[in-house]
Amino acid sequence: MTLEILKSKEELRDLVDAYAYLGDEKRIAEVMDLFTPDAVYKVYMGGTLLATTNGIQNLERDFMGHAADVKTYFTLNGQHTVKIIGDVATGVSFSQIKMIREPEGKKVLTDYSVRYVDQYVRLNGKWLIKERTGHFVIIESRFLDN
Structure with missing residues (x-):
């Protein structure tokens, strides 16, 4: 494995982690900076x-709408495997995403187990x-007492 490949793997992992960090903080405009203009x-x-x-303008609108309904996001990233060929790469990553919403004034925690194919x-x-294709494999929701 070349130094260039190792550097690219680190940069790609940083990209996936930045998606999680920025998303958790609802910094949607900065999340859009992680995508190509024609992203799908x-x-x-x-x-x-x-x-x-399709496209980051539509993606930003959709993400903003979703974020408006969520009080808190918390994401943990796991495995991240990539295959790099020059200036293109494919990757698979796994995330555990928790979202708290408050429909009708009651806190609901939803856990998502997600496999991203990028x-x-x-x-x-x-x-x-x-x-980015998100495969939401396991979804569990429950009310929180507090």
Whole structure:
């Protein structure tokens, strides 16, 4: 493995982690900086495609709408495997995402176990997400006492 590949792997992991950090803080405009302008974002739940969003303008609108309903996000990233060929790469990462919403004044915690399948490109020396497909494998919701 070359030094260039190791450097790219670290940069790609930093990209995936930045997505989580910024998302948790609802810094949506900065999350959009992690994507190519023509990015595609897909969501599968239980193996069924629920949504496809094209372009960062639409993606930002969708993320802002979702973030407005969520009081708190907390994301833990796990494994991240990538295959790099020049300035393109594919990757698979795993995340545990917790979201707290307050419908009707009661706190509801939803846990999501997610496998992301990504396509990345390096533009002007910076890795970006070109396509992200979120497979929400396990979803559990419960009311919180506090």
